[in-house]
Every structure is written in C-alpha cells, then in structure tokens.
Amino acid sequence: MTDSKYFTTTKKGEIFELKAELNSDKKEKKKEAVKKVIASMTVGKDVSALFPDVVNCMQTDNLELKKLVYLYLMNYAKSQPDMAIMAVNTFVKDCEDPNPLIRALAVRTMGCIRVDKITEYLCEPLRKCLKDEDPYVRKTAAVCVAKLHDINAQLVEDQGFLDTLKDLISDSNPMVVANAVAALSEIAESHPSSNLLDLNPQSINKLLTALNECTEWGQIFILDCLANYTPKDDREAQSICERVTPRLSHANSAVVLSAVKVLMKFMEMLSKDLDYYGTLLKKLAPPLVTLLSAEPELQYVALRNINLIVQKRPEVLKHEMKVFFVKYNDPIYVKLEKLDIMIRLASQANIAQVLAELKEYATEVDVDFVRKAVRAIGRCAIKVEQSAERCVSTLLDLIQTKVNYVVQEAIVVIKDIFRKYPNKYESVIATLCENLDSLDEPEARAAMIWIVGEYAERIDNADELLESFLEGFHDESTQVQLQLLTAIVKLFLKKPTETQELVQQVLSLATQDSDNPDLRDRGYIYWRLLSTDPVAAKEVVLAEKPLISEETDLIEPTLLDELICYIGTLASVYHKPPSAFVEGGRGVVHKSLPPRTASSESTESPETAPAGAPPGEQLDAVPTQGDLLGDLLNLDLGPPVSGPPLAASAVQMGAVDLLGGGLDSLMGDEPEGIGAPSFVAPPAAAVPANLGAPMGSGLSDLFDLTSGVGTLSGSYVAPKARLRSGFGHTEASLSRAAPAVGHPEAGTPGRPGRVLLLIPRLTWSSPGGPGRCGPSESPLQVWLPAMKAKGLEISGTFTRQAGTISMDLQLTNKALQVMTDFAIQFNRNSFGLAPAAPLQVHAPLSPTQTVEISLPLSTAGSVMKTEPLNSLQVAVKNNIDVFYFSTLYPLHILFVEDGKMDRQMFLATWKDIPNENEAQFQIRDCPLNAEAVSSRLQSSNIFTVARRNVEGQDMLYQSLKLTNGIWVLAELRIQPGNPSFTLSLKCRAPEVSQHVYQAYETILKN
C-alpha cells in the first residue's frame, strides 16, 4: 500500500468526493482524504475549493493530520484570506500546547501564512514563543520573526521583535543563536541601512562559541555573519582566524567555503611577515583541494571560487596544479573551469606538465573544450616566455592533425604569439598558409589575413593569397573585410610594384560597394593617405605595434577585492558584484576588504550604489580573453606616447579633416563592433568640440581601435600625440592637404566642398601660439614683489613641453635704473631641479621694461628633500643685489612622457605596493566626463592604462612617472552626474601622493 494511489484519482467529481470524505466521521477516512488533497496539491492541481473542509480537520490530536492540514493551509491561505482567519484560533491555542513540538509547529506555520489579517493575531503568541522555556520553540520563533518581517516590516519594528531577536544572540543554546543570526542577517539584507547586526568584540565572542556547537547550517550563518565584521586590529583578526580555522575540516563544503571567506577576508589585515600568515596560507590549500573530490555541482562552485582565490593569492594553490587536471568524464562545466585555473597557475616550474595535459585535451571529443584547450596553449605561450617555443611546436603538431576547428583555433592563438614575440616564430608561417582553404570561421580567417599582411614581405605569394580572399569580399564578415583591407594596404606598402591593382581593387570594394560605414571610412582614410603621402602612409600603417600582455582576463583589483568578500555566494559564481544581478530595488551594501592598517580610510567606505544596473554592463567589466585579444589585434598601429615624425602627423591632420565633416553624420550609427569612443575631447580646450568629435573618431578608426577595455587608453594616446605636435605645424598640414583637394582624381571621390570649409576652422582652432597646451598654461604668479627686490619684480610659472621643464619668468624693472648682469641659482631641492642654461637677458633691462624669459630646467641638480616636497628656493642676482625667493612648483611638471605603464605591469605593481601606501582623495566640482578627464590628464603625462565601467561608474586606471623614476599608480572613480571624483593613489613613496593629488586638481580644474 503506497502513496502513489493518491495520484491516480483524476476522474470528474473528485473534489466533490474528497469533500464528502473530509467531512467523514471516521478519523482514518479523514486522514486518507487529506493525504489525497496534499498529493493533488503537490502536482499543482487546484484544490483550494476544499479550504473550509480541510480547515475543519485542523482541530485534532493526531499530529500527522495536523501537520498535513498545516501544509495545506500554508499553500492556500493567501488565496482564501477570509477563510484563513477561521484557523487563527486553533493556532493561538496550539501555541499554548504543553507539547513544545506543537507550539513550535504552530508558530512556524503561522509565519508561513502570508495574510495581513493573520499577522495581527500572530504577535502575542510569537512574543511568548520567543521567550519560551524550550529552546526548540525559541529557535523556531526566531525564524518566524524573519518571516513576519518579510510580510510586515513595520509591525515587527513596532512590536520590538528586533530587540528580542538581538537578545537571542546571547542565548545559551547555540542553535537558537544560529537561527537568530540567520534571521537578523536576512532582515538586514533587506534593510542595508539598519544597524541590526551591530557586531562588537563581545558579540563576536559569543558567535565564535556558538560556532563550535551548533549544526552545520548554523555554522554557515554564523560564518557569513562573521565575514561582515571588521576587526579593530590585526590581533583581533588573528584570534578570530584561529577560532575559525577548525571549520576548514568540516565535512560540509558550504561550511568550508564560508570559513575560507572569513579567512581570506581577515588575512588582508594580517601582516605578511607574521608566522601565522604563512601557517594560514598553508592551511587554506587542502580544504580547497578536497572540495574538488566532491560531487560535480559542488566542484563547479568550488572552482569558480578558487578562480577568485588564485587571482587574489596565487601562492595558496601554486603547488596544487595537478588536482586541476581534467578527467575525461568530468562534466563539461567542470572541465572548462579547471582549464581556466590551470592557466592561472601555470608558471615556469610546471609549464611542461601543463602543456602535456593541454595537448592531451586538444584531442578530446568535446569541441568547446578542445577549442578552449588550444586557446589555453596560446595563453601559456604568452604568459610563460620560456615555454613559448614549446607551445608553438605543440600548436604546429595540432595543426598537423588537420582537424578543422583545432587548426582554426591554433591559427588564432598563433597570431597572438606573433604579437607577443615578433620576429621569432615566423618560420611557421608556411605551415599556416597550407591551411588557408580550410578556414571557415571569421576569427580564424581574420587572424590568417592579419598574419599574411603583417609578414607580406616574407610570403612570396602573399598577393595571391590575399587576392583569393578578395574574391568573396562581400560575403565575408566585417571583421574579415576590415582585416583584408588593412592587410592589402600593408602588402602594397611593402611591395608597391606588383600590387597596385590589388590595392585599388580593395579600396574600391571597401569605399564604393560597401554599406558598412566603418569599412568605408577606413577605406577612404587609407586611400587618402596613400594618395597624399605614401611615405607617411608607410610610417602610419607599418608602425611598430606595442606588445600584448597575457593577463587580459584578470578581474580588476577593486572588483576582485569585492568578490573576495562574497566567496561562496552567487556573486562568486558569476564573478559579478551582487548589485549587478540581485533582484529588486534593495540597495546592496558594497563589501570591501578590511584595510591593513586602521589609519587608511580608503577601503572603509561602504556605500550604497544604485541597484539594478543592467547586467549587460557588468559583463563588459570582465572581458573575455577572446574579445580582448581580438581588439588588440585590431590595434594595427598605436604608437605609444612618443609622437611620430612630424610629417606624418601633419598629413594625418589633413586627412582626418578632409573626412571629418562626412563622419559627423555617420557618428550615430556606427556598428557596435567597432564602436570607437565616439567622443574624444581634444586636449587643447580651444579646439571646438564639433571638430574634436570627428577627429577622435576618425583617428581611432584609422588606428583600428575598438572600444575594448584594453585598448581604450591607446585611442586617446593616438589623437593626442598627433595633435600636440600637429598644432605647431598647422601650416604644413594645410599646405599638404591642399594639393589633395586640388586633385580629386587622385583618390577621394568628391567631398571637396567640405574640405575647404574645414580648413579655416582648423586655423582658428590652433591656440595662441605653438607649444603651450592644456593645463600647463597656468597664470603667472608674482614670486618676488618689486618692493622686496629693489625694484625688480619677478613673476613666473612652470611648464612642461615636449619633455622639457621650463620656468617661464617675467622680469619687470620697476626701479629707476637699468638692470644688467642677471644670473639665477637654485637651492638643492627634492627632485634635483636646476637651471639647464644660464639666465640670459640679452639687453639691459631699462626702467619700466619687461622681459619674458623661458628658462629650461633639468633634473640633474643635487637632491635634498625639502619641506614641503615641492618647494624651490631661488636666488636671482643682478647688478644691484642678490635676491632670494621661494616658490612651489606643481608636481605635474615632473611627470615624464614615458609614464605609461603596461597593463600587466600595472596590475602587478598595484598588487605589489602595500595597502598602507594607498591614499584616497576627493576631487570635487569637476564637471568633466571620463573621456575628457582622461585626455586632459594625458596632456600632462598622466596616462590612462585601462578604463572600465563598473556599475555605471567609470574607473580609470592611470600611471605616471616622476623624473626621478618614482611611479605613481592611480585609480580614478567617476560617477556620471556626480562632479566629485574619488582618486586613489598608490606609490612606493607615499609622501608624493598629496602633491600628485594637487597636480590632479590643478590639471582638471584649470
């Protein structure tokens, strides 16, 4: 006799029959009927019509029947609120029952009935139950408070239940404590502002005691709660860690992971020199590895978390590579995660093993996995330089298998290897070319075309190869078309004689027969470039490319730190902060790692971010490796800061202008793939904005820059570098542009009118004179008033142009006699500033006469730390006397041009510099947007290394270098619509931070 019979009565009139049975006098029949009702309910049938009849069965001594009726009530009370009231009396009575089981059951069930009217009646019984003598009832009542809070928060507060709940944290029974913590945590989650879980050392101590004694689930609640606490110093952190560590040996993996979270978080506060720190690190590895022998679902979650942990603290698992080796019958989701972690752990020490494994995987059945394995080989090559050769030969072996998707994937990664190690492995090109015909995926085709174009001079039949692609030009994807266009232009520049026809063909295909504005624009630009000045074209198109770096898919440090606080939660599975995906308007409290020292306020600012940011945005924050490498590939030329030869830049000004007007209208409908930053603020404020826009987009199109995070910085490097050198040569650029206009047959199919219109605009736009631009144009300051210097007034300012620091002086003779024999000298100062040339005043300075002198400065003078750091004592001599004055120089004159740090270096350095050295500042009332900020800072040699958008905020990661080689790293957080920026600076010499901050202020507000 089994329960399955309850599922079989599906005939008509069933409800009627059940009704009769429910009202039967026989207890047994009643019970059977209720069971049938429950069975119908579980499969989703509507049996709400039986509500009154079922409720009638509630008053019974039979516990099983009571439970069943309660089950039914929970399900249907919502739809039958009036009827549910009928049940209230029984509930209230049950709450007084001598049997604690029934008391608990009653209070539990009442909490589940989500009917407002009932909650009023619930309060009194609940209050009693919270103080019940039996802990079982108390712990049930604690949960009930959370339920009630969900239904009617105000009621719970008015009735003072929250305080009672807080008292329960000190209960003698650990289970009650655990449930109280769970209930409070849940309530606190919906009210981030309320200070419900106000933890202090005493309550922490109670929790830690309860932790040892309560059930596994209770331990999870308590550990999660502990993780939100910020210990007041490292000793407290250590003592909590010591008491939490035994949880790592728990059989329940959720307990283990919650304990790992607490430890990872509090470890942040411990000094790395501490013995205990090392012990703790060692203790973390075994439990994490053990998680991998659990069920696959647990493994998956564990792996996602391990991925975060190895990014934050690679040392934890660096010896455990082997446990991540893939078994062929692992579920695919486990395989892919393991592969990811393998690459993260790959190092010179274990690369041989890793490669052997990857090669093995590349012959597996699952296509997705095989692809990822091949990609992983490429990533290893880029990450571990010593292994590159072996990786390349492994890839070649794989290409020999001729398995189509393996070959394609291999070609894509080989292209990246070429980017990383130019002129090293080009001998394999021949092998690659053999597989040309089998490539049918756009990414692989584009990669192959890039290779052919890049190494056209070494491939005899490059023209034939490219020509073969050209046949089906219109059927190719945009990616391939763009790549083909660039490759053929490269080919033409390398072998101009035999490929003229080819290049004309592709240019006309791109410009005349294509609907794609990107392709068309790029075509026009090349066309114009080639027809105007092939030499310049060569320098532009064949410019040297920056190397790519490997850690393209690292999570950015701030996000990583936040995610570490969410170990074990959904956020850690999705690698997104909860605010990015948790439902509803609940504000989510940002969690942050505790700072290592108590003094720094930097990480101590939990703020409530606007919840509900669209998830799509968040995805962007962590670009996949593929995307980014793709973007990097497209960066055909992004010469770093040092400006290219002037001729080239001048021509570019012309070329861009010619197309600028036309681009205006195209700005709006750029396809996403090549969505270059559509507005790049010109570095010189004088340039009208409308000119700035097309310039920016034109140039960045020209440079193949797409808006990938990794390359964004490059996109304003490029226009800026040109503009700065370009302004000085406006004449040249115009004169060069003019012939082009005069010869429309030379290339540009008709936009002469616009071109002519644009020229004058450009002329107006050049600022007051060549040279000075942006923030260095600070007003002159009176340094030495005339009355103090016997009639000599000196005012001046500091500037930095093209790598030279100068002191712009204005000497005014307010005395009645002629002044001659000027000389200047500096006292020793922090950065060794010294005049690089004597102060030359050519003619004697007659009364009321003023002379302007620009004194070049070097940083080769003797160094002495001054207070303040940027003060400078100057002595000026003339025929009358020697005068002394002291001034402060803005630090940004010391920012050197090669202060752009490589992304990877940046990440490494950021991690490397201890947290004590981080300083945080607010820049208020700055109305600029991120692009404008970035380009403005760039003009003062503060370089944006990367930019990300996190929850609608722009995060700019910037680097700068001082003349004495000190690097300063900065993170600038900009919230759209909020004129206050947050600036975090990290530097090994933290005393400069304050001055760097002032430099930021000056640059941004000037």
Place this chain on the structure above:
Amino acid sequence: MSEKHWKSVVSQSVCDYFFEAQEKAADVENVPPVISTPHHYLISIYRDKLFFVSVIQTEVPPLFVIEFLHRVADTFQDYFGECSEAAIKDNVVIVYELLEEMLDNGFPLATESNILKELIKPPTILRSVVNSITGSSNVGDTLPTGQLSNIPWRRAGVKYTNNEAYFDVVEEIDAIIDKSGSTVFAEIQGVIDACIKLSGMPDLSLSFMNPRLLDDVSFHPCIRFKRWESERVLSFIPPDGNFRLISYRVSSQNLVAIPVYVKHSISFKENSSCGRFDITIGPKQNMGKTIEGITVTVHMPKVVLNMNLTPTQGSYTFDPVTKVLTWDVGKITPQKLPSLKGLVNLQSGAPKPEENPSLNIQFKIQQLAISGLKVNRLDMYGEKYKPFKGVKYVTKAGKFQVRT
C-alpha cells in the same frame, strides 16, 4: 515533477528555463548546476537519474543549497531504500513531511537522519500494517531529544543487546595514467565509515598507527577537533547507526601506489574501415593482495560501428548506441594476464577518429588500505559493557583513467 514552496510561491513556469538548459546540454550530466533566469536562480543537482532543483530569489551561498539538496536526496535514500521517482511517488506524504521538517523559511532545520527518524518514522511494511489496524501514525509526537542537546547527532536512550562498533576504511585511488604508463596524477580519497550500535552515551577514541598520513581531513561534527590537533586521536560520541566518521585525502605522490598497469594498443588505419584493439592488464604494486572485481570501460569514438574482440578471461559487451565497451575481467592471476584483443569496425568512408579513447578501470583490493593507514586501537569510555569491535579495509579504483 513535485514541488514544495517555502517562502513565496513561484510559478511552475520557472522550470521552463531549466528544461531549456537541459535540452541544450548534450548529456544530462552536463546541465550547469547554477542557471540564472530573469527573476530567479535555479540551483540543481543530478542524483540517481533525478534532478533536484531549487529556485532561489536572493543571494545565498550556492554550496549551501547544493549541500542541502544532496542531504535531501540522502534522506530519501535512507528512508525509502532508493532515491527514485517511484519511491518518491509512493511516499509522497512522507516526502512532504520530511521536506517540511528539513527546511523552514529557507533555513535548514533538521537534516540529521537520527533526528528526522524520531520525528517521522520511516515506512516499513510492518508499520503500515500496524498503522492501518491501530490508526496510529508515523509521525512522532515528542520532541526529538537530540535536536537541542550539544550532541544533536545522537538520541538518548539507545539500547542494544549486542553492542558493536565497526569501522570500514575505504580508499579510492583517483589517477590519470598517460599513454606511456607513467602517472600524471594520483591521489587517494579515503573515508572511514562507521557502523556503531552501542547503548547509552559511549565516548570513543580511535587511534592510528600512522596518523601523520592524515593531513587533509574532513570530520563528522561529532569529532573533537582539539583532541585531534593535539594528540592525533579521533575522540567522539558517535551518532547511532551508520555514518561517515572522516574523509581524507592523501596526495603525496610517493604514498599513492598504482596497483595495476594496462598495456594497450588501439589503432585505426587511415582510409580503411577497421582498426585494431588490444589491451592487457597486469598487477603492479598490489602489496601481495589479489586484485579483483576488475572492469574496464572504454568510450569508443563515434565512428566505431562494432567490435569483434576475444577476451582471455571474463566477458565483454559493446553498446553500439552509446559506443561504450565494457569488459568485466574479474580477478588477475599473475600467471596468465587477462587480455582483450580483436578488430574494430568503423563507419566506412568516415575519417579516422582523432580522439583516443580513455580507459576507465575499476578494481577492488580487500583487506588493504593502499595508503598504509592502519587503525591502532579503539577505546570506549562512559559505558561499562564490552563492545564488539572490528575494522575492515578495502581499496578501490575511484576515477582511474588510462589515456591511450
């Protein structure tokens, strides 16, 4: 499909997202455990051909949910002897009662089977007969004693006429062996399962000859961690009945012996519809014990149509649909090593398979813990009687794979 709601009622349609994911995955085992839908998250486990799916609305630790789902499945297994659709259907009311006891408002209540069994008695044929005669129910009406004590895993008043304590030390070898026969990766996953039937409140301590082997251990909550830390002795008041005392991992390569080796030669000819298959199994480091219960399973490539093989021992089957070759070998006798060889028929015209099949090996060695772990003694305090004690060792293959 059966559903139970705790906090708020969620429409059944949310399951559509799950079914969609299930369809997308080629294999049921490949359904991702965490699926996001516009308003909820679905966390699922796959156990005994059943999916257990939970729908969650707020940020919770997924491991918490997964662990709990496994606990639910364990409980069903414990109550009904099997965790199957039929068992759940047959006992739907008990299932509901159990779920109700196990979870409240998203917080787990009682998940220890000892406690649950006091609250809800498991179905037995006898009880259902008795119940139907006397009209009593299978729901206990007193508060389970263990629920709130400091030892929630044990109930009071346990009484046995024969007091017994048995321990099974079970070690599984997980290994990946590469083509050439060298070990790529090997570790031992060990557990000590206990079956304790002792009256009263016995306090046990179990000590090992070589406790230093155990450096990565997970404990049952009953074990006193401090004692272990200081003396390397497992000291505990045991739950009643069967439970897992500890699980441990031995990963240091020199401690992991590989008891069998496989010689293999699997080849497919280019442009021909056949290939050769030849494998031989032999004993390696077996510490003088007999290796038995050997089974070899091979997932052959898709293009394999059929296999004509001859085993020197045991029997083999090849399933042409799933392409799984299973060879039930039995015992290894060192005098005559078991082998299986013959021809493989491939789909004609299909290209030669790229991937090499991996061999999955199962075996068992009685009376041996391959790590060398040995129980020294078991002492009992707190009770006066003398229990029967026993320790059994067994070593098995876990995920033991040989690449070809």
